[in-house]
Amino acid sequence: MFTLISSLSKSFSYCGENALRSIRMSIKNLASLSRDEVKNLFSSIDTILTDCDGVLWLHMKILPGAPDVLNKFREMGKRVFYITNNNVITREEFCVKCDKLGFTSTKDDVLTTSYLTACYLHDIGFKKKVYVVGTSGISRELSRLGIRSFGVGPDPLISDVATLVMKDFKLDPDVGAVIVGFDEYISYPKILKAASYLNHPDCLFIATNTDERGPSFINDCVIPGTGSMVAAIETCAGRKPFLIGKPSTYIIDAIRKRYNVDPERTLMIGDRCNTDILLGTRCGFKTLLVLSGVNTLDDVMNWKQSDNEEDRGLVPDYYIGKLGDLLPLLT
Ligand SMILES: [Mg+2]
Structure with a gap:
């Protein structure tokens, strides 16, 4: 068990507010980058946090190529965490689901909000x-x-x-x-x-x-x-x-208690901007939106042009049609 509560009051003051104020001037289609540009990007990343539904699978249907991309990340020496707002299953059940769908996982790689909620109450006694x-x-x-x-x-x-x-x-x-x-x-x-x-x-x-x-x-x-x-x-x-869950930075405090995660060398991948991408923005991570789930490129472009600063926190650094489209760029 890792102690979570002690950092709650100071959670993410280290980069969150400033990061949220920053305006993302450009959003890049990852698929349009050269292999060298993609290689340079991923050489600047040690930790990958991935959302699941809409990124890796839709319900129980695997999104093509997603397991291969995660395996490739691990081959490249990246630490991969599954970070999900799912609260319906336990971490063990999540690993069983991963196994059925062809994704490698261990309990320590999985952060569900059901588990984190229990941790929160436990840690406050x-x-x-x-x-x-x-x-x-x-x-x-x-x-x-x-x-x-x-x-x-x-x-x-x-x-x-x-x-x-x-x-x-x-x-x-x-x-x-x-x-x-x-x-x-x-x-x-x-x-x-x-x-x-x-x-x-x-x-x-x-x-x-x-x-x-x-x-x-x-x-x-x-x-x-x-x-x-x-x-x-x-x-x-x-x-x-x-x-407890995304975009609350509590979930990242939980990871930082256990692992040495450098925000600047971390990539957050998600399909939903007001949870996955906003979390990444608040934490100073690089962010990648996949268009295989909730949000569309039209949504992103509207936020990018918005006068509302918070809307611009929803704009990712990169996007791609689906995670599997990354594979040819990594090999
Ligand atoms: Mg999702």
Whole structure:
């Protein structure tokens, strides 16, 4: 276990604010660079942080060439971390998924927000109980660190709100935190309970991440993400959560506690600009957007021309159609 909390208050003052203020004047198509330019770029990088869904795979479908590119990075001596806002599975389950899809991984290479949320509570010495709006990925990571929790699974409105409030509702006085992650069983009773616990100012409010939606992978379907669930509870509770996942720099503090990561020699790869790329910008990393997931080149160009400085923090240094397109440039 690595100690995370001590650096929270000073997290990322070393490069974040200045980096965010910087204006990215150019965004380069990596595929249009010469092999020498690509070689020079990667010789200036030791650590690669990669998002997963939309970069390596879409749901359970491998994006062509992605496993070969990660293997190539490792061959080139780069340290590769999987850095995901996924909070539905544990790190071990994540490694099983990697294995099934042909990606090499060990538990130490994987940072999920389910795991990091449990680390956070463990490191602040949290002893009470957690009400979880989320999945067993969170409750199992909590349990491994000896933290009690409940709330996972369906909790539908049985009759009506009046009956729920007057007869069926009772707060557990031992609850000291509410964690909100992805919950396919999100319901009126769950929002009501979470907000009621959060009505007590001492109750911690933690969001694993705030991704609005998942990458669409079937029938042009919009998949509501964790952020949708966090927003519902945040609105009702009238409080802002402490954010664990990208673009919160907490996740990078966690890596820096364990490994010697030099921000200037680190590349962040992602498909979503307001999490992956913004994290990279805040931390002073080089950033690469792949166009195989959430954001498009049109999105990026709009932000690049925006008068809003924060929008320009969403603009990556480089982009490429998909990660697999890098392979011929690396070999
Ligand atoms: Mg993604």
